[in-house]
Amino acid sequence: MGNIKASIRKLREKLSASYVTLVLEDGTSERFTESDFTANFSTNMERLRDVYHGNAVSPPHPLGAALVRALPECLGTELRKEAERQQSIDALVQAKEGRVGPVAS
Numbered sequence: 001m002g003n004i005k006a007s008i009r010k011l012r013e014k015l016s017a018s019y020v021t022l023v024l025e026d027g028t029s030e031r032f033t034e035s036d037f038t039a040n041f042s043t044n045m046e047r048l049r050d051v052y053h054g055n056a057v058s059p060p061h062p063l064g065a066a067l068v069r070a071l072p073e074c075l076g077t078e079l080r081k082e083a084e085r086q087q088s089i090d091a092l093v094q095a096k097e098g099r100v101g102p103v104a105s
Helices: 002-015 036-055 062-069 077-096
Strands: 019-024 031-033
Touching: 031 036, 031 062, 036 062, 036 077, 062 077
Parallel strands: none
Antiparallel strands: 019 031
């Protein structure tokens, strides 16, 4: 009976939404689905809009935070580019801290 349950569990994992596993600096790992990438993009657009308008900026999506903490050697080319984009956005947000009002055009 145990083998059947284990087989069903493995099959469910394979059939569930595809995911990406990120290995972090501290040796732990986190899994993210395709919908997390969409949510991360939306969160980053909101954060950049807040920077532009001089509003308080929300924290990054968990995927964005994990990308920054991921080991670069464990990332493929596309994920490495995504991590670099996230770092750029985070740098803009940090540069905004302490400023009041909208960004000058």
